[in-house]
Amino acid sequence: MTYWKVRPYVLTAGRTRTRQPLLVHTLVSVPHYDAVFASALLPEARTLYEHARRAARSVAELSAVCGMSLGVTRVVVDDLAATDRLLIHTDHHNVDFRLLERLRDGLRKLA
């Protein structure tokens, strides 16, 4: 667990909203890891960047592994995504039929 060296609103500069909607299950990954870029990040953002590098992670997973609240995680993810260093996998805000079919077929194999 990360312990706060600064208050969360310092890290987010008081922001609570993001440019794009980031749901708890929205997947995030690092398309091309850049060590120089990573070393210049604030510790909290760097931790998040390193975790997303290994595999695509959901916003909720990143929040949990980085020990940051969901709100702060969303702002940090949003900032990194704005620099193209972090890829946000497009979300299905309206669940479509094809996705449901794939879920159904996958769950049938487990049932």
Added chain:
Amino acid sequence: MASASLPDAPLLTSAKIVIAGGFGVGKTTCVASISEIPPINTEAWMTAASETVDRMDPGIDKKTTTVAMDFGRLTIGPDLVLYLFGTPGQPRFWPMWDDLCRGAVGALVLADTRNLAAAFPAVNYFEQDSDLPFVVCVNLFDGVLHHPLEEAREALALPAGVPLTACDARDPSSVARALLTVVEHTMSRTVRPTAGALAGR
């Protein structure tokens, strides 16, 4: 440096099903039994201070309570991941429900027939305050259905359109069948794309 617009990995899709229900009904067990990762949560040991807030009924052997997010992950295919999110059980965490439910496929409301009243707030939420399709599922504690499902439907005053099923939250395949009911229920309420719509993609 390679262009960031050409990621090495293909785009992944994630979906989410919300597991709701009263306090101590087996949400965490349900997520844990089917998740491929240990459920990620911020569960804390209950302290004497919270015992007055989170009433511990005699007969319910539960020492911890979910205080924040509680979720698991299930890989459905190479490019599709299903996340299961357990809702925080206590009413004081209700503002989180809207956030957790946004973009979800559907919800599974767990109920315990020995304490059906604990499911009322969750059923009420999905009936009144949310458009999310939901299925009510009686958790078979000790693998036994203590009351006929129709009696549970009557006691919960469930509309005919809401599916009611049963599962053993400790059994992965039983949980998979309950989740399948949620997906199928959502499918029945989703417009099947026409050939023209597909061609437009």
